[in-house]
Amino acid sequence: DVKVTQSSRYLVKRTGEKxxxxxxxxxxxxxxxxxRQDPGxxxxxxxxxxxxxxxxxxxxxxxxxxxREKKERFSLILESASTNQTSMxxxxxxxxxxxxxxQYFGPGTRLLxx
Amino acid sequence: SQQGExxxxxLSIQEGENATMNCSYKTSIxxxxxxxxxxxxxxxxxxxxxxxxxxxHSGRLRVTLDTSKKSSSLLITASRAADTASYFCxxxxxxxxxxxxxxxxxxxxx
Numbered sequence: 001d002v003k004v005t006q007s008s009r010y011l012v013k014r015t016g017e018k019x020x021x022x023x024x025x026x027x028x029x030x031x032x033x034x035x036r037q038d039p040g041x042x043x044x045x046x047x048x049x050x051x052x053x054x055x056x057x058x059x060x061x062x063x064x065x066x067x068r069e070k071k072e073r074f075s076l077i078l079e080s081a082s083t084n085q086t087s088m089x090x091x092x093x094x095x096x097x098x099x100x101x102x103q104y105f106g107p108g109t110r111l112l113x114x
Numbered sequence: 115s116q117q118g119e120x121x122x123x124x125l126s127i128q129e130g131e132n133a134t135m136n137c138s139y140k141t142s143i144x145x146x147x148x149x150x151x152x153x154x155x156x157x158x159x160x161x162x163x164x165x166x167x168x169x170x171h172s173g174r175l176r177v178t179l180d181t182s183k184k185s186s187s188l189l190i191t192a193s194r195a196a197d198t199a200s201y202f203c204x205x206x207x208x209x210x211x212x213x214x215x216x217x218x219x220x221x222x223x224x
Contacts, residue, residue, distance in 0.1 A: 004156075033211055042216035043157075043202070050210055058211065090156055101145050101206040105156035 003027075004106040006091050011111045019078040021109050023091030030096040032074035033103065034058075034066065037088040049074055081113045118146075118203040118215030126221045133190040135218040137203030138183075144206045146179055148188050151200045151217070160188075160201075193222045 007022035025032065033048040035058075045058030047066040055066050063085060067075045074093075078085055088110050092103040121136045137146070145164045149157040163170045163179045163186070170177045176189040190197055200219050204212040 043214040102159045107156045
């Protein structure tokens, strides 16, 4: 079974803090993704990575950065957390090949920025 | 970018009834997928249908795809209380990432 784990289920941070969200997958997947989910807005893609050290901006990258130093780990960084970054953050991974497509999601991290 | 749009936004039925959710999308796709999300949890993949397929079954799930209308439907037969969740359609076009809709919230009451 594919397993995607996220470092925290719940996180409370203060405005201006630097926040790290970690995601690890155990299926040797090339592609990894970070989404945020907000009520009424669905899932929005922040960043994705298709290989180690490679990254691409998604639809809402502002205020975020990512790091992929190892294939199994994809980190989302909030350089200076703001209250409008309070959200549910979901990490996902997927194997290579565009004809495939099943993404495996982690359990999510609910972040509250005060 | 978001491409899928589910309809209805919310659906309430009784156990044993069938639930139908629809999804419309805008551009050509490689495949379309349905996911389920239980409250406050991650998404779980339910079923994938490729662009050259018209119908697919998996247990109590039936998915149809009409590429000419750019639409898909998910039918859950004989619903159970445990089916209560949000359901999302997602499309994969020529890019890397899935594009998700905003979801249909399904409530199944005993």
